[in-house]
Amino acid sequence: MPNPILQVENLFKRYGPVAAVRGVNFNVEEGEVFGLLGPNGAGKTTTVEILEGLRTPDEGRVSVCGLDPQRDPAELKHLIGAVLQSTALPDKLRVMEALRLFASFYRKRRNPEELLKRFGLVEKRNAFYSQLSGGQKQRLALAMALVNDPKVLFFDEPTAGLDPQVRREIYDIILELRSDKKTIVMTTHYIEEAERLCDRVAIVDHGQVIAIGTPRELKQRSGDNTRIEVRLAKPEPEGVLKALEGVSECRVLNGSYVLQCPRPPQAIVSLVKHLESRGNELISLEIASPSLEDVFIELTGRRLRD
């Protein structure tokens, strides 16, 4: 990697008996949008909070903009911006006051008026934080993360809990930042978010990075197959479905059969014929185009949201 702005080597973090992060390694290049994708409790937030200097690692080496977050937290905080997962502002703080206050903490500042415009908050400039909707609060959080024109942005689950329309608005903002060549490290448990927004993705599970690459590389790695999920009236032996024409892999997940299909039409035809011959019935059938979910299933045997 030519110019890593962020380096993580062999990172470990425990909370009592629980190992939240177990030997995480990755680099992020300047101008890259890097995603940590994984289920809740995978260790994504802990990793990001160590990078932000909010938590102390037990082991490992971390460098952000050439600084160690533990040794130079004060300097580092001038260079980063963050949208934290569970955070708030005082209820009676007005939108413009919040932007001005946070801008005042930094050496380098952007014009709060310009940020209000960019994030569609002009009409809400005098509104109290408590009067904002969830989407407006998140847009304000993004605006505040940019008040110091940071070199690296950390977004921890930036769209969690937001409705689809607001989520799309946030996606557009992140895509705009991506086109501005901002370095962004984001965590998410939404497949769509990682695929749509990230240049590269690290799939994290049980505190470890289990795969890393561009979304395309990762999908190719799992064969770039279409996923067909079926529920059947009666159970079928696993090996039988895998042997059907057009099917390359079959797993049983929560009572569903997940078929990886390089040739979906043939797979459906052969599946229907097979079920007819066995006197079995199809209860439901879902077809999903190749996604990072397949990579996760292949690597862990579980769905991301399980």
Added chain:
Amino acid sequence: MKNFAALTRMRIQLTLRNKMFLFFSVIMPFGFFFLYSGVFAKGDPVVVRYFLGPVISLTVMGSFWGLSAALVIFREQGILRRFHVTPVTASDMLASSIVSNYILTLPTVACELLLARLLFHVHDFGNLLSVLILVTVGIVSFASLGLVVASVTNTMQETQVLNQLIWLPLIFLSGATMPLASLPRIVRRFSVFLPATYLVTGLQRAIFVSVPFWKLPIEIISLTFWAMLTFFISAQLFRWEPESKIPRKAKLWALATVVPFVILGFWENHHGRLHAQTQSTYDSLSAPSKTPPPRNATPEKPQ
């Protein structure tokens, strides 16, 4: 320094927008003022002047309620962690809490003195420099105590319980609600272990007996030392994160806040200095003429 100033401004703005502030910093102190001046003192200017010390002490001590609650709410709602990811330090956060509280409490004290003059015709407030010094160290020390309470409690419920446990002895056993000299001997012996007692008696002597600040060294030095100690401990125990629960061992740190007044209490009980002074001030109130001692009179020999 810049961050501290910005945070102080924000804390003042937020406090002024808070209805609880109206109750704790306006309604409650003035409620005490009118209760003491109108009911206990029956409007008698000399007695009103005698009670101004306890009234102002209650206003000053009230600092610790609001600050502990505000800090715990900030931590529980994840507001502190948002500041943690900026260049703001724990000291900026704590010092701004204390200074904003000081700036908001001083006008209330000034209004109490002004009302005493306008409504109850108190024309002599004793040694105002001593009053200002004691009010300053009092606000800083009790506000720091509030920050310690916020740091050793994990939830708002715990904070409220601990606040009550601290507040009740502070107001009932320190002479803030009843003159110390009128309380049973056992209570008086206990009262000298409370920091509030030194604030109440110091302010009472500064206002009623016009004692200059250099004749109040024990009150001023003990409260100043205690203010520094509690501030230091609150900074050591400060937590940004709502989920970072305080270990039991760390709570022992908080116990260090009682050490100075435990030592001072034993010394006072041995020498009887404070008991003699409170008795003499009280006796001068009970004298037939009820004329407070003139300026520069020694408190031990009331007129």
